[in-house]
Amino acid sequence: MATEFGPTSTLPGTEAGPHSPDRLEAIYAKQTIAKGFGSLGVSAALWQTEIFAGCDQNIPACPHTHAISTCLNGGGEISSFINGRFRYRRQIVPGSTGILRAGDTARSVTHTGWGHCLHLYLPNSLLQQSAADDFGQNAQVELLPTDIRLDPAITQLGKLAAQEIRIPSGGSRMMLDSVSLALVVRVLRSWSSLSAPTELHRSGLAPWQQKRAIEQLQSRYHENLSITDLAAEARLSPFHFIRSFKRSVGVPPHQYLTQIRMERARLLLETTDMAITDVAFETGYQSPAHFARLFRRRYGMTPTAYRRERNT
Structure with missing residues (x-):
């Protein structure tokens, strides 16, 4: 069963301590609607705010976690300072997305703001694992310092995550895992130091792997399975498993599970x-x-x- 998170509960899957994502949410979000996570360490927090102005927030660094913010609806105007230096003053509209890199501090001045925003917390270790597994990149990958910009792909993933974590039970771990993996690939493609990244070609599952994965889905459909659970049965990484499963079966694991249910x-x-x-x-x-x-x-x-x- 998934864990239910209320506005005061702790975001799991990330480092603990005074500069953890949960501590950041206490600074950012006066009205957190929902929080949730999958099995891969990515946490999500959905929050809303009424119309306000003149909010000045100092955001401490998360040493090992990147913080992604995307505006789902509403908007406003903010100024941002990263590591003590002024970066930009921008209008925020639905789809506006920004990333606070692991280790960076920020000061955010909200001149006006309202609506719903989703924060996604991405462990750097997961980013590096995907760079190696999906793109054959063994060197350390860095996120580039960037401005706020429209990223429809991340916003769409954010909407899917928000929909799941608003379910009273916390949503489907498998669905949140799928969103997490897609998010990592999107960040690597569009926000990282990888130059024109090309995903490695992956074959489908071996017959025994496909048989084992489908047996698990058919016999445990009533459980809140995760991609990690199925990948372990197939002796693959979550990144490799989810792509190989879709190539072999024709749909992602979470869709196949929904069909069974x-x-x-x-x-x-x-x-x-x-x-x-x-x-x-x-x-x-x-x-x-x-x-x-x-x-x-x-x-x-x-x-x-x-x-x-x-x-x-």
Whole structure:
């Protein structure tokens, strides 16, 4: 089962101490809506603010973690100082994205601001692992000092993460892992010192690996599985596994898991009189409302309407 995080709970998967991501959230976010994480160490915090002006914040460094901020809606105007030096004054609009690199300090002056923002905390160790596994880069990769800019890919990933962590149970670890891996690759491609990075060609899973992964998904569909769980069964890194699985099966692991769960839910609705809430729990969803949304997206009707139609 996923862990539920409230506005005061600690962001996991990152270094502890006075300069941890959780401490930064205490500085940044007056109204944190949700927090969550997968199994790879990437943490996410969604927060909102009402219209305000004149907010001056000093942000300490996270020694081993990069902090990515992306505006989901709303906007404003901010000035930024990095390591004591003025960097920019910019208008913020939906899609505006910036990265505070591991080890950098910042001062952020918000002249005006409102809306929803997502903070994603990316361990540098995960970035380096992806550079080696996905791009064959063995030397240390650095993030480049950059201005605020529009990055639709990161914003879309942020929306997916925000959707998951707002689920009362904390969301799907597998989905958050998939977002995390895509985020790492995007950062390496667009924000790092890698020059025109090209991903290594990966083959699909070996027959025994595919068989083992599918067996795990089919037998443990009711659990909150992670990419790390499946990758360990296949004896691969999470980066290698998720790409090889998609190449072999045709869809990412989290989509394949959803297919299994929806088919199981459909069968339970057709052949039992279990309450909808119990069907949700039986198929691995701790939030009946989230289950109903996914079911309607797949079958074009709510679970209740589906059962009624099949019983008439």
